[in-house]
Structures are given as structure tokens and as C-alpha cells.
Amino acid sequence: MYMQGLANFIDDFLGGLILISYALVVGSLLWSAFILRVWSPGFAAHESVVRRAVALLRAGAIALAVTQGLKLVIKAVVLASVLGEFPADAYIGTVQFQAGLIRLLLSLGLIFVAGQLQQTPDKPSSWNLAAILIVPLVIAGAWLVHGVGRFEDREQLMILTVLHQFAAAVWFGGVAQLLSLWYMSRQSQEAKTLWPVAITRFALLGVSSVVLLLLTGLPLAWTYVGSWDGLLGTGYGSLVFTKILLLMVALGFAYLNNRAGRLWLERRQTEGLDNKVPHYIEAETFILVGTLFIAATLSSQPPSVDIKELTATVSEVTEMFAPRMPRLTSPTHEQLLAGEPGRVAVVDKVPSPAATEWSDYNHNMSGIFLTVMALVAMLSYSKRFEWARYWPLGFVGLSIFLFFRSDAETWPLGPIGFWESTFGNGEVFQHRIATLLAFALGVLEMRARTNRNARQLRYLFPILCAFGGILLLTHAHAEFELKSEYLIQSTHTAMGLLAVIVASGRWLELRLAETDERYAVGGVLEGKIAGFIAILAMFLIGLILLVYREPLF
Amino acid sequence: MHQPIVSRRTKLVALLFSACMLLAYGERPWAHAVVTESSLTKNPIQPNHATTVVLFFNSNVELPLSRVFLVSKGDVYHPVQIEKGKKQGEVRIQVPALDPGDYALKYKVFAADGHFTENVIRFHVSEPR
Helix, strand or coil, X not given: CHHHHHHHHHHHHHHHHHHHHHHHHHHHHHHHHHCCCCCCCCCCCCHHHHHHHHHHHHHHHHHHHHHHHHHHHHHHHHHHHXXXXXXXXXXXXXXXXXXXXXXXXXXXXXXXXXXXXXXXCCCHHHHHHHHHHHHHHHHHHHHHCXXXXXXXXXXXXXXXXXXXXXXXXXXXXXXXXXXXXXXXHCCCHHHHHHHXXXXXXXXXXXXXXXXXXXXXXXXXXHHHCXXXXXXXXXXXXXXXXXXXXXXXXXXXXXXXXXXXXXXXXXXXXXXXXXXXXXXXXHHHHHHHHHHHHHHHHHCCCCCHHHCHHHCCCHHHHHHHCCCCXXXXXXXXXXXXXXXXXXXXXXXXXXXXXXXXXXXXXXXXXXXXXXXXXXXXXXXXXXXXXXXXXXXXXXXXXXXXXXXXXXXCCECCCCCECHHHHHHHCHXXXXXXXXXXXXXXXXXXXXXXXXXHHHHHHHHHHHHHHHHHHHHHHHCCCCCCCHHHHHHHHHHHHXXXXXXXXXXXXXXXXXXXXXXXXXXXXXXXXXXXXXXXXXXXXXXXXXXXXXXXXXXXX | XXXXXXXXXXXXXXXXXXXXXXXXXXXXXXXXXXXXXXXXHHCXXXXXCCEEEEEEECCCXXXXXXXXXXXXXXXXXXXXXXXXXXXXXXXXXXXCCCCCEEEEEEEEEEEXXXXXXXXXXXXXXXXXX
């Protein structure tokens, strides 16, 4: 059962990776066409720069082939594990398998063509072939989306979704190419020369993709969500809402980049363009990756319009975030264990108040750990509180708390032994890993902040926050009790969104501080603001946990 | 030569952490194809009579890749026959004659867009009047 759950999860996680790979392929081609202008006779971009762009296109094609192939295999594993047999003919006959296989084959073709382009980047016929392969690759996506299973407006929804994905791909792929060009510009004069030109040229492509995103996204949201209640009271709607919020943050970074590009055009001012814009683009990448994973998760959620009677009201959702006293007492082990058989039964299911209170206590106490850590982290910005830089130790305390509280029936508090429970039960195994992660994160971040020889470790925290945020966003609860589980999910989605903000804020803080060491441009202040926003977001995560109350179901 | 932003060792640790997080969050309930209408709400099952329960899903369902089980007291599972109905999204389930009591239908369906859904519909068979 655990392996089935894991396979299911990986299947959905692969959806996000497929979108990223697809965006790298499609965005790179558009980048080559409009920024590098490879179809123009005697194109201006240097061969080395074009080769670099092709390398990213090829990497995207390889990633797409691998992830698409894995998805076909994982889906088969899920089928075999859920059904207890593997009906191969029926699986091969599905439109999902066929469209996925076509994408896989087209990706393999693109790997080959990109390989040729790396040898001869000025060969128009190879570029034409790449474009010819990418057109069906984009179209095949129509049979891999929500719309394909709909009864009404099926074709229109399929077309709109494909255009929506295409626009997102142009944006993300272009941003990835910008980053790649900037890294290259640190060693290559050709790339350095192109950098400001690319920023200004990308503005038009970026704005066009955002317009197309909105033109296709609005009717899709209207069709699938349909109402304000649907937007705020269902898993699907809340993910759409979160996606909109993240896009607004990404647009903010895009505006800053665009403004720096315009300043260069008007006054040939390169200061911000060389030392701040690259880091804004890095932070934008964090946000866009999160957005693409949300897009992938949306495809596995029932659209809000289909579950009107299971939609939570706005007041029910706000109640989940309402201020209240945290639960500081917990039911006993005996009370918890007594309610478990009824709680997990299919027939004669009896909700367990003890299980709910147990969970509330765990969440609320974790909230206390996080809010205190965030408050101490805020103090660490003042030189008067040197000791406050030890705030990551809170993660170690949190891990010890989780070790004792996660699984009441196992060692050290319950009768089942440590090894027996860890490797004999998937859920316990997951909790043990989560505990270990919190402990290790605390130790490593502590080292990174206090030991100058371990400065490289500083980047671990934002990277892992981004990953954790993405997992929270994709770890959507929506099964047997859609409404109750959505109410839980609403808190997890909010925490996922905040975790992505923690990641991009902290990343920006670290990167702008480095820039300041090199250029002395006052990036530290902006970086500190970004870092403080990150800590504020962590504080808000703590507050959500502090007032968490699980619905009884 | 510029140093890479993130060293190889940090990348490795991040990768290890990420893999662990993937395992830690691994269990993910699924739901896309949801039941929008069920005959059980309008026509409760009569005791000791075989019945066809009709479910309507919000999405097309791949029947050869779907299974439905009748669950009786003590969570005992019995597979039941399913067939496609005439209307879009309609699935007909052959439920055998049942004694009065509590039951559930557990379905595992593969939607046309490639997502699996497992769900439970609980119902009660009343004593004959």
C-alpha cells in the first residue's frame, strides 16, 4: 500500500518535471528564434552562445524523454499495484499511453537534432527540423490534460490548455535561457555583449507569453472553477488562487528586469543589469518552478464545478486560519489507540476525536517551535543579539519532539520496536525520515551560519525550502472526504506558498550579499529586506501551525 | 574562473535531502474522477434483491482499467461486475442480493486523463418493511 502511494506520488511529481522539461524545449526554440534570431541570414549571436542555447534545449529534450518514459512505466506500476494485475492491452490502448509515447518519441528525435545543431548551429535545415518536431510535441499535450476527459467543450478546453502550457513554456524556457546566458557571460565576452540585448529583446517575448497566459487562463479558470466559493473552497480553486499569487510575484521580478533593460536602452546603464537582475531572475525561477508544479497538481484535482456540494464555504476556510489558543495538552496513548480501528474502517467508520486532538497538539507545538525560531531569527538581524544566530537549533528541538510524537504506537512511547516499526510500516518510515530531515537541516544551517569554512552550505536551506514548499503544494489531500480533507489541504497549500517565498527571499539575500562584496552597490539592504521577508514568511508558517485544528472525519 | 554558486558537495547533500523529502511526503491520495450522481441516493438497495447501482462520473472512465468492490462488515472485500452505461460517464455496478446492514462500494477508477481515483460510497440496507 505504501509503495502504491509512493508510485502515485512520483507519478504526479513527474508531471511537474515533465512541464519543466517541456518548457525548456519549447522556450529554448522560441529563444533561439526571437532572441538569438537563428533563422535570420547571418545571425548576429556568436556561435558559442547559440551552442549554449542548444545545449539547454538538448538537456530539456533528454529530461522530457526520461520523465515521459518514466511516467509511462510508473503509471503501469500504479495500475498493476492498484488492480492486482496488469492489463497491458487495455493500458496500451489508452489515449494517455499513446500521447505519452508520441511525446517520448518526439523528444528522442529532438535529442538527435539538437546534437546535430551543437555541431553546426548555423544549419537552417536542422533548425527547421527541430521546429517541425516541436509542433506535434506541443499538440500531443492536448491528450494529456484535464480537458480530454470532459463531456462539454472538450476540444475547446484541450486547445486552450495547450496554448496556456505553450505560453508558460515560453516564459519559463526564456528565463532559464537568460540564466544560462548570464552564467556564460562570467567567462565569455560574446555572452557578456549579448546579455543586455537579450534582456531587452526578451521583454517583448515575455510580455506576449504573459498576455497569452491570461487570455487562455481566464476562460479555463472560469470553466473549471466557476465561482468565488469554488476558488476558495476547493482544492482545485485554492491551487488556482495560489498559482495566481505566485505569478504576481514572478511578474514583480519580471518588471524589475524589464526596468533594468529599459535603463540600459535609454542610458546604457549596466549596473543593475549585471549585478542585481541575474539574482532577480534566479528568484523568479524558484517562483516559476513552484508554479509549474502547481499546474501539474491541478491536473489531478477534481475541478471545482464538479464538486459543488462538497465545496467548503469561505467562512469554513477562514476558520482554519482563525486565531485561537494552541492545544497544549494531548490525549493519552491509550485514548489514541482505542479510537484507531474505528477511524480506519471502511464500513462502520467511527471518527476519532482523540486522533484529531493528537494531531492538533503535534501541529500546534510545531507552530510554537517555528514562531519562536522566526522571532529569534528576526533578532539576529541586529548586531546586539549575536546569540540569535543560533536560531536553526530550533529545528533540532523540533525533530526531537517529532521523534516522540509522530507515531504513538511505536518506540520510544509505544509497544512496537524501533526497527520493526521503521521498516515494517510505510507511514512510520515517512515520519522517521521527516524527523531526520529536520534534525539534519538544523545542524547544517547552524554550521553554515557560524562556520565561515562551511559557507557553501548556506544555499542548502533555500534549496530545501523550495523543494519542501513544492512538496507541500503537490501533496494535495483530496480523497474520501473531499471537503474535510480540503480544509486540511488549505493550510498545507498556504504553507507551501510561504515556503517558496522563504526560499526565494533567502536565496536573494545570500546572492545580493555576495554581489555587494564584488560590486559594492548597496545590494545588502535589498538582500536584507528579502531575507526579512523570508523570515516573516517562516513566522507565518509557524502561526498557521499554531492555530491548526483538524476537522473531525 | 568563477566558482560555481553551489558546490558539488552542497549539491549532493541537497539531492540526498530532496530524495528523503520525496520519500517522507510520498503517500498521496488521488482524486480526479469524482461521482457526481449515484442511484443509491434516490433508490436505496432493497434487502435480498440483486441490484444495479448506477454511478455518474465527471469524466470519462477507462473501464478495463477500473475495479469496484463491495465491502461488507469487518471490511471484507468482494469484487463486483461493472459495465459502461449508455450516458457519458455512466458506470453500472451489479450488486448481489444483500442482507440488511451497513456496506460500502469501494471503487478504483482510471479516468480518461490518466489519473487514478480510489473512493468509497457507504450505504445502508434497511430491514424489509
